[in-house]
Structure formats: C-alpha cells, structure tokens
Amino acid sequence: MADWQDGRVKKVLTMTSGALLLTAAMALGQEAERLTLDEAIDLARENNPTFLQTQNNEAQADWGVRQATSNLFVPSVTAFGQARYRSPGVDRIGTITTGGVGQGALYQSFYQLSATYTLNGNTLFGLSSAKAEQNAARAFTEVAEFAMESAVTFQYMTTLRARDQVTVARSQVERSITNLEIAQARVDAQAAIVTDARQAQVQVGRDSVALLRAESAQRVGTLGLLETVGLNLGTEVELVSQFEVFRPTWTSRELISIALESHPGLNAAVANEGARRANLRQVRGQYFPNLSVTGSVDGFTQQIQNGSFNVQAAEAGIGRALENCNTFNDISAGLSLPLAGFPQDCTGLALSTGDRQGILDANSSFPFNFTNQPFSLALNVRIPIFDGFSRERQVSQAANALEDAEYSLRAEELRLRTAVTAAYDALTTAYEVVQVEERNRGVATEQLELSQQRYTLGADNFLVLLDAERTMADGERAYLDSIYAFHIELANLENAVGQRLRPEG
Numbered sequence: 001m002a003d004w005q006d007g008r009v010k011k012v013l014t015m016t017s018g019a020l021l022l023t024a025a026m027a028l029g030q031e032a033e034r035l036t037l038d039e040a041i042d043l044a045r046e047n048n049p050t051f052l053q054t055q056n057n058e059a060q061a062d063w064g065v066r067q068a069t070s071n072l073f074v075p076s077v078t079a080f081g082q083a084r085y086r087s088p089g090v091d092r093i094g095t096i097t098t099g100g101v102g103q104g105a106l107y108q109s110f111y112q113l114s115a116t117y118t119l120n121g122n123t124l125f126g127l128s129s130a131k132a133e134q135n136a137a138r139a140f141t142e143v144a145e146f147a148m149e150s151a152v153t154f155q156y157m158t159t160l161r162a163r164d165q166v167t168v169a170r171s172q173v174e175r176s177i178t179n180l181e182i183a184q185a186r187v188d189a190q191a192a193i194v195t196d197a198r199q200a201q202v203q204v205g206r207d208s209v210a211l212l213r214a215e216s217a218q219r220v221g222t223l224g225l226l227e228t229v230g231l232n233l234g235t236e237v238e239l240v241s242q243f244e245v246f247r248p249t250w251t252s253r254e255l256i257s258i259a260l261e262s263h264p265g266l267n268a269a270v271a272n273e274g275a276r277r278a279n280l281r282q283v284r285g286q287y288f289p290n291l292s293v294t295g296s297v298d299g300f301t302q303q304i305q306n307g308s309f310n311v312q313a314a315e316a317g318i319g320r321a322l323e324n325c326n327t328f329n330d331i332s333a334g335l336s337l338p339l340a341g342f343p344q345d346c347t348g349l350a351l352s353t354g355d356r357q358g359i360l361d362a363n364s365s366f367p368f369n370f371t372n373q374p375f376s377l378a379l380n381v382r383i384p385i386f387d388g389f390s391r392e393r394q395v396s397q398a399a400n401a402l403e404d405a406e407y408s409l410r411a412e413e414l415r416l417r418t419a420v421t422a423a424y425d426a427l428t429t430a431y432e433v434v435q436v437e438e439r440n441r442g443v444a445t446e447q448l449e450l451s452q453q454r455y456t457l458g459a460d461n462f463l464v465l466l467d468a469e470r471t472m473a474d475g476e477r478a479y480l481d482s483i484y485a486f487h488i489e490l491a492n493l494e495n496a497v498g499q500r501l502r503p504e505g
Contacts, residue, residue, distance in 0.1 A: 033236065033237045033238065034238045034240050035237050035238065035239055035240065036239075036240055036241045037152070037153065037156050037241040038241075040152050040156055040225065040229055041148075041149050041152050041153075043229045043230070043231050044148050044149070044151075044152045044228060044229045044230055045145065045148070046230075047229060047230030047231045048148050048228065048229065048230040049230055050144070050148070051144050051145060051147075051148040054140060054141055054143075054144035055141050055144070055145075057137045057140070057141070058134075058137050058138055058141055060137070061130075061133050061134040061136075061137035061138075062134060064130040064133055064134065065127070065130045065131055065134050067130070068123075068126040068127040068129070068130035068131075069127055069130075071118075071122075071123045071126055071127075072123050072124070072126065072127050075115045075116055075117035075293075076115070076116050076117075076118075077113075077114070077115045078112075078113075078114050078115075078116075079111070079112075079113050080110075080111065080112045080113075080114075081109070081110065081111045081112075082108075082109065082110040082111075083107075083108070083109045083110075083367055084106075084107070084108040084109070084110075085105065085106070085107060085108075086105060086106040086108075087105055088103070088104050088105050088305070102306060102309050102312075103304040103305070103306050103309040103310075104304055104305025104306035104309070105304070105305040106302070106303075106304055106305070107301075107302070107303045107304075107305070107366040107367070108300065108301065108302050108303075108366070109300065109301045109366055109367040109368070109370070110298070110299070110300045110301075111298060111299055111300075111370060112296055112297070112298035113296065113297050113298070114294060114295065114296035114297075115294070115295050115296075116292055116293065116294040117292065117293050118290065118291070118292040119290075119291045119292075120285065120286075120288055120289070120290040120291065121282070121284065121285015121286055121287065121288035122282060122285055122286070124285055124288065125278070125281045125282040125284075125285045126282055128278050128281070128282075129275070129278040129279050129281070129282040131278075132271070132274045132275040132277070132278035132279070133275045133278075133279075135271045135274065135275070136268070136271040136272050136274070136275040138271075139264070139267050139268035139270075139271035139272070140268050140271075140272075142264040142267065142268065143264045143265055143267075143268045145264075146264040146265075146498065148228075150491065150494070150495045151228050152225070152228050152229060153491050153494075154488070154491055155221070155224050155225045155228045156225060156239065156241070157243075157484060157487050157488060157491060158221050158224065158225075159218070159221035159222050159224070159225045159239060160239055160241075160243075160484070161221075161480070161484040162214070162217045162218040162220075162221040162222075163218050163221075163239065164480055164484075165214045165217065165218070165477075165480065166211070166214045166215055166218050168214075168473075168476045168477060168480055169207065169210050169211040169213075169214040169215075170211055171476070172207045172210065172211075172469075172473050172476075173204065173207045173208055173210075173211050175448070175469060175472070176200065176203045176204040176206075176207045176469070177204055178452075179200050179203065179452070179465060179466075179469060180197065180200035180201060180203075180204055182200075182452065182455060182456055182465075183196040183197045183199075183200040183455075183462055184197045184200070186455075186456070186458070191458055192458075192461075192462065195462075196461075196462035199462055199463075199466065200462070203466060203469070222237050225237070243487050243502065244503070245431065245434050245483060245486050245487075246431075246503065247431060248424070248427055248428055248431060250424070250501075252420065252421050252424050255420050255424055255493070255496075255497050256416070256417055256420050256421070258497050258498070258499065259416045259417075259420050259496060259497045259498050260413065260416065260417075262498055262499060263416055263497065263498030263499075264498055265412055265416070265498070266409075266412050266413065266416060266498070269405070269408050269409040269412045270409060272405050272408070272409075273402070273405040273406055273408075273409050275405075276398070276401045276402040276404075276405040277402055277405075279398050279401070279402075280395070280398040280399055280401075280402050283391075283394050283395050283397075283398040284395055284398075286384065286391045286394070286395075287384065287391065289381060289382065289383045289384075290380075290381070290382040290383075290384070291379075291380070291381055292379075292380045292382075293377070293378070293379050293380075294377070294378045294380070295375065295376065295377045295378075296375070296376050297372065297373070297375050297376075298372075298373050299370030299371055299372040299373060300370060300371055300373075301365040301366045301367060301368070301369055301370055301371065302365065302366070303363055303364065303365050303366035304363060307359075307360045307363040307364070308360075310359050310360075310362075310363055311351075311356050311359050311360065314351060314355070314356075314359055315351055318349055318350060318351055321349050322346055322349040322350075325344055325346035325349060326346055328342055328344070329342055329343040329344060329346065416496065416498075419495075419496035420493070420496045420497055422496075423489065423492045423493040423495075423496045423497075424493055426489045426492065426493075427486070427489040427490055427492075427493050429489075430482065430485045430486040430488075430489045430490075431486055433482045433485065433486075434479075434482045434483060434485075434486050436482075437475070437478045437479040437481075437482040438479060438482075440475050440478065440479070441472075441475040441476060441478070441479040443475075444468075444471045444472040444474075444475035444476075445472060445475075447468050447471060447472070448468045448469060448471070448472040450468075451464055451465045451467075451468035451469075452465060452468075490502055
C-alpha cells in the first residue's frame with residue numbers, strides 16, 4: 001500500500017513539475033517583445049484608432065483657418081469657358097429670321113475671367129472664429145491623447161498585476177509540492193496517516209488549477225494591452241517597467257492648483273468656450289452690410305462653316321452701294337443745281353483680293369482667336385433688413401451654445417476639485433494598506449516556516465500546516481493586491497491632476 005501511494009505521489013510531483021517546466025520552456029522558446037510603459041504610450045500615440053480619429057480633426061480645423069484667411073484677404077477668382085455648335089438652318093424669333101442655310105453650321109466660343117472680393121460680418125469675424133475652432137480642436141486632441149495615455153497606463157498595470165499573480169500562483173504550487181513531499185515522507189515513516197498525503201495532493205491540484213487560470217488571465221491582459229496600444233505584437237510581450245511604492249508628499253491644495261492650471265480637460269473646456277464666443281461674434285456679423293467688388297474680362301469668337309458666304313454677302317453689299325452711287329450721280333446730273341458732293345467716283349467700290357482674304361481670315365477665329373470685350377468693374381452693396389427672424393434664431397442658438405460652454409467649464413472645474421481630493425485620499429489610504437499587508441505577509445511567512453518545521457517534527461497535524469499555507473497564500477495575494485491598488489490609485493490621481501506624478505525611472 002505504501003509503495004503504491006509512494007508511486008502515486010511521485011506521479012503527481014512529476015506531472016506538476018513537468019507542467020511548470022513546460023510553461024517555462026514555452027516562455028523561453030519564444031522571443032518576447034520587451035515593452036516599457038513609455039514605449040507602449042508612444043506606440044499607442046501612433047496606432048490607437050480612437051486617438052487618431054480625434055487627431056484627424058486638426059487637419060479640418062487647419063483648413064478652416066486657411067479658408068477664413070483667404071476669404072478676408074484674397075478675392076475669389078473664377079474662370080469660365082463655353083463652346084457652342086449650331087447646325088445649318090434659319091433661326092426664327094417670332095416673325096424675324098436670322099442666319100441662313102447658305103452660311104452652314106455656326107461655331108461659337110466664349111470665355112470670362114472674373115475676380116470678386118466680398119466683405120461682410122462673416123468674413124470680418126470668420127478668421128478669429130476659425131482660429132478659436134483650431135485651438136479647440138487641438139485642445140480636444142490633447143484630451144484624447146491624455147485619455148489614451150491613461151488607458152494604456154491602466155491596462156499596463158492590469159497586465160503587470162496578472163503577471164505577478166502568475167508568480168504568486170507558481171510559488172504556491174512550489175510550496176504545495178514541498179508540503180506534499182514532507183507529508184509523504186512522514187507517511188512513509190509511519191509518522192502520519194495516509195490522508196495527510198492525499199490532502200497535500202488535493203492542494204497541489206488546486207494550486208495548479210489556480211496557476212493555469214492566472215496564466216490565462218495574463219495572456220488575456222496582454223491582448224487587452226495590445227488592443228489599447230492599437231498594434232498586434234503577439235501575445236509574448238515582456239513588460240519591463242518597474243514601479244515602486246512611495247509615500248505621497250503632495251498636498252491636496254497644490255494638486256488642485258496643478259489641475260486647474262494645466263489639466264487637458266479643463267484646457268479643452270476653456271478652448272471650447274472661446275470657440276463658442278468667437279462663433280457668436282461671427283453670427284452677429286450677419287447684421288453688417290455686404291460689400292462686394294467684381295472685376296471681369298471676357299471675349300468671344302464666332303465662325304460659320306461656309307466662309308465664302310461672308311465674301312458673297314460683302315460683294316452683295318458692295319454691289320448695292322455701287323448701284324446707289326450711280327443712281328445718285330444720275331439724279332444729281334439731271335438737276336439744274338447738282339446735289340452737294342456729287343458726282344462721286346464709284347469705281348472705288350469694289351472688293352480687292354486682299355479684302356476677300358481678310359474676310360476669310362476674320363471668319364477663322366474659332367475656338368481661341370477671341371475678340372476681347374472691355375474690362376468691367378462693379379461695386380455691390382447689400383444691406384440686410386428683415387429675413388424672417390432667421391438671423392435672430394441663429395444668434396440665439398450661438399448665445400445658448402456659449403452659455404452651455406460656460407456651464408461645462410464650471411462643471412469641469414468642480415469635477416476636478418472633487419476628483420483630485422478623492423483620488424489623493426484614496427492614494428494615501430492605499431499606501432497605508434501596503435504597509436499593513438507587507439507586515440501581514442511577513443508574519444504569514446514566519447508562521448508557515450514554523451508550521452512546516454513543527455509538522456516535520458510531528459508537533460502539529462497536517463491541517464495546521466494547510467491552514468498556515470492558506471494564510472500565506474492569502475497574505476501574498478493581499479500584498480500583491482495592495483501594491484497594485486496603490487499604483488491604480490496613483491494612476492487615478494494622475495488622471496485627475498492631468499499630468500504624470502510618479503517618479504521617473
């Protein structure tokens with residue numbers, strides 16, 4: 001019976017030790033990515049999707065400033081062009097007909113280049129409003145960055161805590177194995193009953209299960225950290241930053257002063273109030289007159305398909321002029337008193353070869369041989385009088401938005417005062433708890449060592465040893481919890497104050 005029991009214990013010890021060695025071998029077999037807290041924050045600044053979404057708003061605000069600057073100092077310039085084709089035929093406008101089949105198709109082109117400068121309340125106050133919106137966008141980006149840093153810090157602490165819980169669980173397994181060896185040795189020496197060894201085996205199994213769960217929690221915590229960072233580095237990440245417990249030396253008053261001077265959330269509230277105030281001024285500018293100056297140059301071309309049609313029309317016109325000239329000469333000659341200026345020389349009324357070629361060349365203007373029109377300049381003044389209370393409604397909305405921003409700023413100040421005071425109180429309490437739990441762990445360690453010695457000597461039974469072991473396990477867990485409770489409360493205080501408070505390094 002003893003040989004069988006001894007073999008069973010050895011099997012348990014072998015399996016448990018093998019599991020521990022396998023876990024260690026897996027950890028050593030994979031090259032872990034070393035990651036400090038600052039490196040995690042830097043990676044999150046470049047890869048965290050939520051932060052990057054907020055940061056993208058800065059580009060939109062920057063273009064808003066450029067647009068407002070352009071509207072205030074630079075006129076808008078427009079270039080317009082048009083090309084038109086009309087098939088051969090006769091145009092009819094009522095009883096009037098124009099054109100003709102003989103001229104063929106008609107080609108026309110047109111261009112216009114205009115510049116307009118407008119000055120009104122919107123452009124006058126638009127630049128200051130756009131700059132205020134730009135400041136607000138950058139302030140909200142700082143808020144998002146600070147929130148991202150806090151989230152990474154909390155998740156880093158959570159993962160560190162899970163890692164240290166694995167260490168504690170592994171220590172418990174090792175102590176349970178030691179207790180099992182002691183119990184088995186006493187059973188073999190017939191100094192203890194066999195149930196002591198069986199109870200020790202059960203405890204080894206329970207602690208091994210706790211170790212498996214702790215390792216799973218560590219892997220899940222690592223995945224959560226990588227999700228917050230926004231980058232997949234694999235589950236094998238070695239967190240190398242170390243954080244010490246220290247006595248807080250600040251006062252609530254100086255921490256509140258720091259928060260009210262530089263907290264990103266409060267700065268964003270101030271910037272938002274400034275943006276709403278500037279927007280109210282811009283909306284009130286709708287009551288201002290609207291002045292606009294427009295200058296333009298334009299030109300056109302017109303060409304018919306049958307250029308000879310223009311030559312024929314010119315020759316027909318010259319023919320009629322020659323006929324009229326001869327007719328008036330004859331009339332003047334038949335009068336007793338000739339008409340003034342008559343007779344005239346009608347031989348000059350004829351189209352030369354150069355004239356015909358000039359008419360053909362003038363017809364060849366489509367599409368870019370423009371005939372330019374004179375430069376034009378126009379000044380327009382528009383005074384708004386009544387638009388159905390539309391301006392009044394917009395002014396009221398902008399004024400309400402400003403009031404809401406002022407209330408939000410006041411609420412943020414009150415929240416920070418409360419948050420800083422509460423977080424500082426919680427941090428000082430957490431520091432005291434660490435000191436108590438450290439003493440408790442020391443006492444539990446001494447009690448366990450004494451119980452192991454007394455059980456080995458037969459002065460105590462195994463239940464006393466198990467009770468000391470549970471006390472030691474509870475003490476280690478409580479001490480670990482108190483340490484990370486301190487770091488979490490410190491992170492809460494940093495979140496309330498708006499800047500890092502933990503010592504560098």
